[in-house]
Amino acid sequence: MAYKYGNLSDALGGNPGSRVFRYQTDDTAVVVEGANYFDAAQKLLTVGDAIMASMDLDGTPVLKNYIVTAAAAGAVTVGLQVTAAG
Numbered sequence: 001m002a003y004k005y006g007n008l009s010d011a012l013g014g015n016p017g018s019r020v021f022r023y024q025t026d027d028t029a030v031v032v033e034g035a036n037y038f039d040a041a042q043k044l045l046t047v048g049d050a051i052m053a054s055m056d057l058d059g060t061p062v063l064k065n066y067i068v069t070a071a072a073a074g075a076v077t078v079g080l081q082v083t084a085a086g
Contacts, residue, residue, distance in 0.1 A: 002027075003040050009050075017048035026058040038068075038076040045071045051078060 004025065012024045025032065032055055038045065045051075051066040065081035 004039050005040060008041055008044070008063040011052070019046075019049045021045070021049060021051045023051050023053040024054070024057060025055055028056045028059070029053075029062055029064055032064075033078075033080065036075070038078060039074055042071050042074050042076050045076055047071055050081070 007025055008021055008023045008065070010019055012020045023032075029060065032053055033061060038051075045068045047070060049067055049068045049071075051068070052063065054061060054063050056062055066078040067081055068076060070077040070081045
């Protein structure tokens, strides 16, 4: 599958680089985490924005959080949010 523009929404507002977006898709995490997945959203996303993604909604749903690490020249790169315990 591919990124669907209507499935990405600005959940909280805020300034570029500190916004939180919600994204819902039937795509699996492997697909969403693949290269070029969010490229079509480059005009909307900026470095530092967070994406809360609900994925595989037609299978075994999973929620993962991503951060935009690069967004320029039609390309978007996201990284999986990693948190340390404690």
